[in-house]
Amino acid sequence: MTDAAPDLVCLLDIRYACPDGVDLCLDVVARAPMPASPVPVVVRVDGCPGWGSGDRGAAMLPFVGPAMARAGFLAVGISVRHSGQAVFPAQLEDVQAAVSWLRRNPLGLPVDVDHIGVWGQSAGGHLAAMAGLLGSVEADVQAVVTISGPSDLTRGGGEMRIDRPSPVTALVGGDTSQLWAASPVAHVRAGGPAYLIIHGTSDETVPYEQAELLHRALLAAGADSRLIPIPGAHHNLLEDPEAPYDAQIWHDVAAEAARFFRRHLGRPTLHA
Template identity: 40%
Template sequence: MGWPPPPFLAPAPPLVRQGGVRSFEGVTYASTPGYRPRLLDAHVPASEHPVPAVVWIHGGGWLEGDRRFPPPTVPVELLHGMVLGAGLALVTIDYRHSLEAPFPAQLHDVKAAIRYVRRFAADLGIDKDRIGVWGESAGGHLAALAGLVRADGSEAAAALEGAEGVRDEDSAVRAVVDWYGVTDVGPLLSHALPPSPSGAEYPNPFTALLGGTTEQHPELARAASPVTYAGTASPPPFLLIHGTADGLVPYSQSEVLAEALERAGGQVTLQPVEGADHIFLGTPDVTPIVSESVAFLARHLGADPGVIGRR
């Protein structure tokens, strides 16, 4: 005997923190039998009016990671403080890892989270028409896909949109920040990976994402590559930030997407971080990088930094 999927209800009343910031924590935005529920946290600055929102997508090679923790080079307080201080809500999300379910499950979850935020925007105090995405590493890859893959009514688009969680909302976003994300999966299947910091054997993140090699899944590798969709009509503005000495995801990956977006007439800024490795290792201070990213999102989402403290 089967049971119907759980209803996706409005989030419970928030915790009210210092400065009137409202935090909705551990909200279930999607649930699939046999998998852990997918959760999000929403932190919303005090305001008399709905505010724009940024959906943060964590990294971890699609194999690990947690919505609550940025990369170790970026303090939680810095990320949260800058986003909220700019008058933006911050929505951090979990998604299925690749050994739980291969691609496109991760994109399905990201899109389900955006649809949930849009459905319950009034309860959260968010403007549903001003949502952007920001991701790092695997999350940057998913952020780029979320910005470029549109629900256009085609069978191919429906396969990438997914049917998890809230279904009858749009998953489009107005701006994308992608930190050192993969943009073309195929060439990286043969890319030599640096050794695991712990010395333990670590699954190849690219074959784990696809559930096999490019030779086994050539169409899936193409479908998982943001560059495939760079010719999408009217893509949202993109900010790509990438270390030039990245040993895990080469800087050329961001160059490829930037060039493809430029050819399609898209608005894109590629910002190299000279000498930086993955997660900006080797950079003495990531504060300017976070500040530039927040400023980009605030500008394109029309944020009002004066909302902080205004009741």
């Protein structure tokens, strides 16, 4: 157990799966001391650039895992295979494997197995959305937050190129006939988890219409969905597309996500 900050504890580099010899690990952050009884869990999917090689350490940024831990959740950041290691649906299977591992809970963590949420940004948002729509008994989640995430990979726009080699086509190994199956809107159903969708209206990477498509499809199916547009914001949720991902908006988004997860996963019991 390692101190992340005086009020937090974390467990690092826990291997949860090893598909095809690729070690997949997760990190856990919680309020200190570690809760003695089960609390709702919030899983962060790495927002790696274009389903490429990423760093799950981004889940340790103050407005990601630590923010969820301070809100009383057990915050979990996971790694998944990138498109250079395996093609879709491997990435979705990895998210599901992580949720299944948490439900089995071999380390005896304070996991409330009936209240698990998942969230992610960009490619991570896409995988979070897919995990919510294609859950199973072992990998079911109750709430999803997707930030700047694609929802229909068959539609071009921004950096979502489907008529040439791109991160989108790499996800399916160049087989564009699989893009619809890899799209969250293709799997929308009634009775699924609640969704919070956050997206900049000037997103130059993943067009804002991607958020609208998912939101409308969820509502049409009778699902619980809320869309929060960030007016004039780019992929980084800021008006300057070159600005770093560390502005106040990201802390505001984390606070909104925490409120959403409290509403749909239950209010964690905060302890001193």
